[in-house]
Amino acid sequence: ALELGGVPLMAETATGREKQCLNVVEEMSIASGMPIPLTCLIESPSLNAFAAGTTPDNAVxxxxxxxxxxxxxxxLQGxxxxxxxxIVHGDIRINIRLVGVIHGMIVIGLIGERMVQAPQILLERNETSSRSDLRGFAIALAIMILGLCVVLIGLAGTAIGRLLQAAVSRQREFLADAAAVDYTRYPDGIASALRTISGLKTSNRLRVSKASEFAHFMFTNGCSSFFATHPPIERRIARLEGVDPESLGKLHQHAGQSVFDITDPMAAIGFLGRSRPASPNQAKALLDDIPIRLRGAVQNMFGARAAILALLLHETESYNSKQLNLIEHDLGPDLKKEVRLLHAYVGAMDRVHRLIVIDICLPSITRLDREQAITFSEVVKYCMDVDGRTDLFEWxxxxxxxxxxxxxxxxxxxxxxxxxxxxxxxxxxxxxxAVARRGASTEEAAQAAFAAASSHVQIDRRMPxxxxxxxxxxxxxxxxLGGAGFxxxxxxxxxxxxxxxxxxxxxxxxxxxxxxxxDALGLRMPLQILDGLVQGDGRGG
Known part of the structure; x- marks a missing residue:
């Protein structure tokens, strides 16, 4: 993101449209069960977006x-x-690797391009010093000719690199379009966005340095049609709307109805979930349940740390005092005050909303520097162990x-x-x-749940x-398990x-x-399993 000129978008400084974007990112994160990624803004009139990173934890x-x-x-939601x-399907890791492969294959061509551009710099310097300096002009001309030769040598590598970039990216875009409908339950959102982009009267290319090297990251195509990293927009809309691409005509004037199947019960949580027509709306409702004061506080490193510690505050006065004293000593009186204030909010929440608060805090926590992380880690461990025992939520x-x-x-x-x-x-x-016993009322029920689960994963083990x-x-x-393959x-x-x-x-x-x-597996936690969530005081509660 930084390579393309992106600047982190922070809630405390965001304007109206920027805040809307951050809200949408939060909602889609909760709906898709992924950690909330850092959002970066590129000051460009182009209508484009991308995801980058190596894992969901460091995605941008x-x-x-x-x-x-x-x-x-x-x-925008689409x-x-x-x-x-x-991010969910691991494309960001593939894209990062592809950048390395492509750069290695086209590096000769890139060197040649820079050499061809060098004469312009030299000539500009000559204008400011001496227009009659033929020596500088001769050097510039020689560099340009040499650069053209290098470009020709690297042309084959460049062509192969671009073709590889395009081939890998095109099919992943169809999958991402389909998944966007699965997440939003509203195919017209992404289809309308594509139609809006297709109706632009000017080029939608992202005109920033190194844009071509990262073209396969983008939401829409950033290269010529021969080296296009994305399928034609009309084909993408046709797949979303279940129509013949030839019948679309002018895309921005087309108003076909979507026939994309969004009722597949396997779409929500793999093979056993139940689809829910308003998953993003449910995510928005869950976020709206969080008080504005708390939601605003956790958008920065100070408030996020305070909220995490507020969730760990003990109800017993003696333990509570020990925790607050250490917080004041290690993190300062201001953070101690914020912890006590936020505890009034999180203390009244149910366990599901507390987990959502943690999710919202994590992006700010990951921006701590090393010294801050060491100090905060020690405080968190102390607050967890202050009473000598750790319950499931603390763990x-x-x-x-x-x-x-x-x-x-x-x-x-x-x-x-x-x-x-x-x-x-x-x-x-x-x-x-652990999961089977957590929700079972009897050992026999736990054994049955374990047997069904172990059969699916095809492991021949007795329940520990x-x-x-x-x-x-x-x-x-x-x-x-985190070290297992995808x-x-x-x-x-x-x-x-x-x-x-x-x-x-x-x-x-x-x-x-x-x-x-x-979380340990680095996979999405589908919000749709809340369909069956019940409050209870038994072993499962």
Whole structure:
């Protein structure tokens, strides 16, 4: 994003349209079950957007000024949902690798281009010094000729690189368009955005440095038709609306009705979910339930830290005092005051809304520098352990926050998992057993849920005994599962959901457990499982 001139968009300084964009990103994050990514703004009249990063935890969504100023909210939501699909399906990692491959293949051509541009700089200098300096002109001409030769040499590599860039990108765009409809439940949003872009009277190319190298990241095409990184817009709309591309005519004048199937019960949470026609609306409603004062506070690093610690404040006065004293000593009296204020809000929330508050806090937490991360990590650990015991919610909050703080502290780059299901079968059994027991009223019911889940993931294991499924063992198991390959992690999450849904209802404790598994796996936590969420005081609650 920074390579293209993007600037992080912050809630405290955002204007009307910019705030709308941030709200849409938050809503789509909650609806798709992904961490809220950093949003960057590129000052360009082009209508374009992109997603970048290597994992969902460090993903960034970039939008242009033209996009947020000219599209309606529904259209913007469709575009943002499209970019979230690239994050969910791992396209951002593929795109980053592709940039490296392409740059290596076309580097000779790029050097030649820079050499051809050099004479202009030299001639401009001559104008300011001596117009009769023929020596400078001769040098410029020689560099230009040499640059043209280098360009010709690199032409083959450039052509191959562009073709590779286009071939990889085109099919991923169709998938992202379809996923955007799945997330928004409103196919006309993204179709209307594409139609608006097609109706522009001027070129929609992003005219910034290095735009061609990142063309395959963009929402719409950034290259000539031969090297186009995206399918033609009419074909994309035709797929969304189920019509013949030849019948579209002028796209911005077409008003065909969508026939895209958005009622597939498998679309929401893999193979076992129930589709919900208003998933983004549900996400918006959940976010609207959070008080404005709290939602505004967590948009920066100060408020996000205060909200996390407010969620950990103990109800017992003696423990509460110890926590606040350490917060004041390590983080300052102002943050202590903010913690006490925000505790009045989060203390009245149910467990699902508390998890959403954590999700909103995470982007700000990941912007801490290393020293801040070390201090905050120690305070979080103390607040969790102040009473000598850790409940499920504290454990989940610690997993979500400390894992991201550790990444800042250790400076370890994200590594893509490669382990197969057989290699992580013992850890998978522990995770499935934890979820199965969390929602079952009897050991027999837990055994049945575990059997169904382990059958789906195809692991031949007996359910571990309850004394072997502690939070410590579960944490170690989840760490190992995070190193599995994408297909294995997807199958494990599906099996976890199957164990959770075995009795056809999901209790808050189960929701938290599945959320922990999804976070460790780096996969989306589908909001649609809230369909079956019930409040209860039993083992599942």
């Amino acid at each position: 969504i970039g939008v242009t000024r033209g996009l947020i100023d000219q599209l309606s909210r529904d259209e 575009v943002i949902a499209h970019e979230f699909s690239h 989940l909050l610690g997993r979500m926050v400390l894992r991201r703080l550790d990444a800042i502290i250790t400076l370890k780059p994200a590594i893509e998992g490669t382990l197969g299901l057989r290699s992580v079968s013992d850890s998978a059994a522990i995770a499935l057993a 005994e309850s004394e072997h499924v502690t939070l410590t063992r579960l944490a170690a198991a989840l760490d190992e 297909d294995a992690r997807t199958r494990i999450l599906e099996s976890t959901l199957l164990a959770c849904w075995h009795d056809e209802c999901i209790r808050p404790g189960e929701f938290e457990m599945v959320r922990a598994v999804a």
